[in-house]
Amino acid sequence: MSVLLLEAFNGGSHKQLLDLLQEGVEDCVSFTLPAKKWHWRARTSALYFMQTVPASSSYSLVADVVVFNSSFNMESFLSSISTFMKTMPDHRPKDLDRLIRPKCHVLHFPICFPEVTRFLPAHKCLRHLGRQDIHNPAVQHTDHTSVASFSDITKDTESPEGKVHEAGPQTGSVVSGDDDRDKLRPLHIVWPHRWEHDKDPQLFFQTLLKLKERQLSFEVSVLGETFTDVPDIFAEAKEQLVDHIQYWGFMPSKEDYLKVLCQADVVVSTAKHEFFGVAMLEAVHCGCYPLCPNALVYPEIFPVTYLYSTPEQLCKKLQNFCKRPHLVRQHVIQVNISTFSWETLERRFRSLLKADDDMISTEQHTS
Structure with a gap:
């Protein structure tokens, strides 16, 4: 050996x-x-x-x-x-x-990035084409805020098949229609991390509850593995956000997990401890707009466009996205995942x- x-x-x-x-x-x-x-x-x-x-x-x-x-x-x-x-x-x-x-x-x-094209809604497929000319390290640490110039097109996508530990209402799947219908479809936020304190679920759920208090429209999928001790905030948040939940719990099938990421619009990290962050890059591979702390490893991987420095900044960004989700869906993500x-x-x-x-x-x- x-x-x-x-x-x-x-x-x-x-x-x-x-x-x-x-x-x-x-x-x-x-x-x-x-x-x-x-x-x-x-x-x-x-x-x-x-x-x-x-x-x-x-x-x-x-x-x-x-x-x-x-x-x-x-x-x-x-x-x-x-x-x-x-x-x-x-x-x-x-x-x-x-x-x-x-x-x-x-x-x-x-990371072995799997082929997910068959799971992507049409607007993400078009965005994927728009990313082909940005995959070089020179753009990694610049502030990109470009939005795709094409009209956003969406289509029906299947809900993940197979069992999940918990599943919320299935009312927010990606739907077909024109740009006007896309503007009406709620923002889909995904949090795909371990259910432990070092990922700071408290901050994530507090932020979502603020969005709810402001009567903003959004959907949420909370994925990731659970271990022996699950913070109480998960049970509390599930009850308080029940009308907004798309998917809830660990998905043992990798394919089902990828399907949810492909349906989502924004992936959020609230981590207090992170040396790399595989889940965030997998979500970006599936076309999710990343929001990460301006700390830990994240500035090394993500341009400043995708970083927030305070809880208030995170809430403000998500609030703006809730009001204009079609702009998020048109944005060409400026992260060179091929590096990883x-x-x-x-x-x-x-x-x-x-x-x-x-x-x-x-x-x-x-x-």
Whole structure:
């Protein structure tokens, strides 16, 4: 065996990456732990793996290369080392950040973007054509506010088939008709994240309740996985927003999940902790307009058009979108998702796992 994969939280995007590497890279062996109690996994999984992984001369005990899925992830780790070490009572290691930094590289999370054209309403198909000339890194960090010049056309799309944990009223599916009918169709907002406190569902639902108080028309789909402890806000929000709910709960079928994303207009993140954000990029791939905090990893991935700095800004943006949803549906999304595709990143991952760190370093400086 030449490649050892360790995953202490084998669920969600973590499992997605592990499965991708096992499928795409030869001669791998993996050891995993279930996706529960994230903080305990981070603190103690090394002890478990120490006892579980058999001794092998093929593994080195100290990393030659340390890879992070974003610059934000790398810099937040390196800058926090000295502060963390100060909590030790004695025998503190010195200058660890200076020792580790030369080994560190950014290698984005690779996503296998599925073919979703068959699920897209007509206006998203037209927008997709309009995006073909913007897929280059030069446009990544500019403020794009362009709106497509073509008329918005929509058509009937199927509701996701198969079972979901909960489903709300099915009155807001994408419908056929002319531009006037499209203006009347409510804005469809999707929140596709883990049902945990670090994704700040409190802020998301508080924002929606403000929209409701202002008697604005909108629909919402709340997707994402649930774990042992689900914040109480989900049950409370479900009751308060019942007339606005399209879909509610984790969808075990990836196809059903993608169908909902393709029907939605806007995808929102309210995360307080995020090093990458696979769900947001998957939603953008399905034609959703992204709204993300102007913090964490998001400015690294999304142009400023799609960022908000305060809860008030988030609410104002959604309020404007509720009043003019047709403008959202005409907007050509300026995010180069191909940068994060497995097709783009496969070669670098293969080089990494072959221990060809010279190649990784070269590509890091030219990417």
